[in-house]
Amino acid sequence: MNAIELRNLTKTYPLFKVDNVSLNVKQGYITGLIGPNGAGKSTLIKMIIGLIRPDSGSIKTLGNEMPSQEINIKQRIGIVSDECFYYEHLTIREMKKMIAPFYKRWDEKKFNSFLEQFELSPKKKIEDLSKGMKIKFSLAIALSHNAELLIMDEPTSGLDPVFRRELLDLLSDLIQDETRSIIFSTHITTDLERIADYIAFINQGKLVFNETKDDVLERYTIVKGDMELLDSDTRDLFIGIRETAVGFEGLARNKEEAERLFGSFALLQRPSLEDLIYFTAKGGRKHA
Numbered sequence: 293m294n295a296i297e298l299r300n301l302t303k304t305y306p307l308f309k310v311d312n313v314s315l316n317v318k319q320g321y322i323t324g325l326i327g328p329n330g331a332g333k334s335t336l337i338k339m340i341i342g343l344i345r346p347d348s349g350s351i352k353t354l355g356n357e358m359p360s361q362e363i364n365i366k367q368r369i370g371i372v373s374d375e376c377f378y379y380e381h382l383t384i385r386e387m388k389k390m391i392a393p394f395y396k397r398w399d400e401k402k403f404n405s406f407l408e409q410f411e412l413s414p415k416k417k418i419e420d421l422s423k424g425m426k427i428k429f430s431l432a433i434a435l436s437h438n439a440e441l442l443i444m445d446e447p448t449s450g451l452d453p454v455f456r457r458e459l460l461d462l463l464s465d466l467i468q469d470e471t472r473s474i475i476f477s478t479h480i481t482t483d484l485e486r487i488a489d490y491i492a493f494i495n496q497g498k499l500v501f502n503e504t505k506d507d508v509l510e511r512y513t514i515v516k517g518d519m520e521l522l523d524s525d526t527r528d529l530f531i532g533i534r535e536t537a538v539g540f541e542g543l544a545r546n547k548e549e550a551e552r553l554f555g556s557f558a559l560l561q562r563p564s565l566e567d568l569i570y571f572t573a574k575g576g577r578k579h580a
């Protein structure tokens with residue numbers, strides 16, 4: 293089952309295009325959305341939550357089509373973002389009073405207990421909340437109406453390390469019953485290394501891959517070696533290469549082929565998600 297199904301999604305801006313993206317977000321798992329600055333992550337998320345309309349393509353969320361079944365979808369999803377969708381001059385309590393009646397499955401007790409857990413005073417005005425507090429507030433709202441799908445745009449970027457770790461634990465607990473799903477865009481790739489099951493990688497508006505984290509980190513490899521190992525044939529294996537006075541370091545698209553080509557002459561290491569973004573962006577820029 294898929295929590296989200298994107299088919300041939302396209303959105304064209306004067307200087308940028310989300311280009312024919314098809315992507316399944318699996319139900320019961322955490323999918324991390326990664327990519328360099330300006331890759332199109334927020335644009336994609338905004339299309340999923342109905343803030344902007346695609347030029348073409350289709351979006352199905354929890355089995356319902358956007359935009360025709362948007363109201364039904366909004367009942368069942370939670371959106372977490374530091375972009376404020378609230379009235380700044382209201383207090384947390386006043387804002388909650390406006391939001392809660394919209395949700396059929398609103399749980400007041402749960403909301404109050406999240407406010408306590410997140411150390412948010414209901415008397416505080418939205419405009420006086422820090423970036424991290426705004427994320428905590430939108431998280432409390434999202435978790436208090438039993439959302440089946442959480443859509444999170446950089447939820448951990450404004451959080452201190454202690455709460456960030458707590459949030460990641462909370463998200464891991466949430467998906468344990470396998471009915472809930474989370475899509476989570478972030479630049480803090482170590483968060484995804486900790487909790488994501490799937491990684492969807494976007495670069496320059498195109499989907500590069502959407503696979504399990506383990507498959508991704510197994511398939512690619514970092515290669516470190518002397519410059520004389522690089523010729524026109526071996527260079528083809530690399531998505532991106534960083535050359536220095538003493539040698540090179542690159543991301544190879546196929547670990548087995550790198551092992552066959554370089555044998556014991558180079559050092560092969562498991563990449564991090566950050567390596568994937570760094571070398572893909574670097575490779576793209578070099579050949580642009």
Ligand SMILES: Nc1ncnc2c1ncn2[C@@H]1O[C@H](COP(=O)(O)OP(=O)(O)OP(=O)(O)O)[C@@H](O)[C@H]1O
Binds near residue numbers: 307308327330331
């Ligand atoms: N309303 C708009 N009009 C024109 N261009 C836009 C608009 N919104 C976004 N863009 C452009 O679309 C591109 C993708 O932006 P987007 O915010 O989706 O990227 P992102 O992957 O979320 O980046 P970041 O990691 O920096 O947040 C950027 O080049 C941006 O300038």
